[in-house]
Amino acid sequence: DTGVSQDPRHKITKRGQNVTFRCDPISEHNRLYWYRQTLGQGPEFLTYFQNEAQLEKSRLLSDRFSAERPKGSFSTLEIQRTEQGDSAMYLCASSRTSGTTDTQYFGPGTRLTVL
Amino acid sequence: AQSVTQLGSHVSVSEGALVLLRCNYSSSVPPYLFWYVQYPNQGLQLLLKYTSAATLVKGINGFEAEFKKSETSFHLTKPSAHMSDAAEYFCAVSDEGTYKYIFGTGTRLKVLA
Numbered sequence: 001d002t003g004v005s006q007d008p009r010h011k012i013t014k015r016g017q018n019v020t021f022r023c024d025p026i027s028e029h030n031r032l033y034w035y036r037q038t039l040g041q042g043p044e045f046l047t048y049f050q051n052e053a054q055l056e057k058s059r060l061l062s063d064r065f066s067a068e069r070p071k072g073s074f075s076t077l078e079i080q081r082t083e084q085g086d087s088a089m090y091l092c093a094s095s096r097t098s099g100t101t102d103t104q105y106f107g108p109g110t111r112l113t114v115l
Numbered sequence: 116a117q118s119v120t121q122l123g124s125h126v127s128v129s130e131g132a133l134v135l136l137r138c139n140y141s142s143s144v145p146p147y148l149f150w151y152v153q154y155p156n157q158g159l160q161l162l163l164k165y166t167s168a169a170t171l172v173k174g175i176n177g178f179e180a181e182f183k184k185s186e187t188s189f190h191l192t193k194p195s196a197h198m199s200d201a202a203e204y205f206c207a208v209s210d211e212g213t214y215k216y217i218f219g220t221g222t223r224l225k226v227l228a
Contacts, residue, residue, distance in 0.1 A: 004158070031214060040124075042205050042218030043159070056215065091158055095214070102214060106151070106158035 002026070004107035006092050012113045013082055020078045021110045025094030031102060032075050034067055036060065037089040037109070049075060050097075082114045117142055119208050121219035129227045134193040136222045138180075138206030141187065148189045149207040149216065150180055159205065165189060176200070201226045 005024045013019050025032050031050050035043035046065070047057045051072040061067075064082075069075040079086055089109045095102035122137040140146060147166050151159040163174025170182045180191045189206060203223045207216040 006158075033215065035216075040220070042119075042207075042220050043216075044218070045215040048214055058215075093159075103149075103161060103164060104216060105161065108156075108158045111156070 004092055004094050004105055006090075006107040006110050008110060009108060010111050010113075012115065014115050015084060016081055018078065018080045019082060019112065020076055021090055021092075021112075023075045023077070023092030023094075023107060025074070025092070026096075026105055029094035029096045029105075030072070031095045031097065031104075032069055033093040033095075033104060034075070034077050035091040035093065037091055038087075043091055046077075079112075082112075084114045087112055087114045117146065117208055117210055117217050119206050119217055119219040121204075121206055121222050123222050124220065125223050125225065127225040127227055128196045130198055131195050134178075134191070134196045134200065134224065136191040136204050136206075136224065138189045138191065138219060139187050140189065140206075140208045142208070142210065144210070146208045146210050148180075148182065149209075150174065150178070150189075150191050151205045151207060153203045153205065153221075155202075162191070162204075196224075196226045198226050198228065200224060 007022045033048040034046040037043040049069040064080045067077045091109045092107045093104040095104045118141045120139045149164045150162040163172045165182045173179045178193045203221045205221045206219040
């Protein structure tokens with residue numbers, strides 16, 4: 001299996017700009033997750049998809065954030081009107097349905113810097 | 116709400132010494148527990164997971180962890196540290212029927228020559 005891939009790996013943007021990140025999960029993984037990791041912290045859950053359905057969103061996911069997984073394969077995470085507080089590593093993970101919990105496999109992340 | 120506490124944000128050990136990284140969870144029902152390792156500017160790599168099959172779980176790279184319900188702990192150990200073990204380690208928990216992970220704040224392991 002190829003692993004989870006994310007693009008871009010780094011993004012520098014100015015405050016107020018929109019950015020979009022892409023995640024390609026491991027093939028045949030039906031669940032896809034987005035997390036945010038700030039410096040010195042563990043990853044925090046943002047949202048997850050089962051196939052193309054977005055089933056849970058964290059309160060961390062403000063109205064400026066939107067995620068899609070249109071065909072149940074890759075996913076995009078868009079941040080509108082970026083703020084300096086959005087600077088973080090955005091991690092994507094995928095898993096395959098397996099009993100009552102799954103094992104999540106993580107991508108390398110997209111590091112966002114908002115100037 | 117489920118939470119995870121990792122005691123010690125930084126741990127230093129000498130090469131060849133025992134590695135012990137601590138993780139405590141808060142749950143009245145035994146959850147599913149995971150340890151991940153993160154190298155600089157990389158994503159998280161799964162080391163091992165506890166899913167109620169056996170209390171002593173062996174993982175990759177010589178790491179293991181023991182689930183202790185009475186102590187609500189899931190500490191990570193390795194008998195002999197190697198320089199390549201220097202990284203950040205995260206403990207995570209998920210409850211049955213939920214799929215999101217709750218992570219601890221991480222422990223940065225430094226291995227001294």
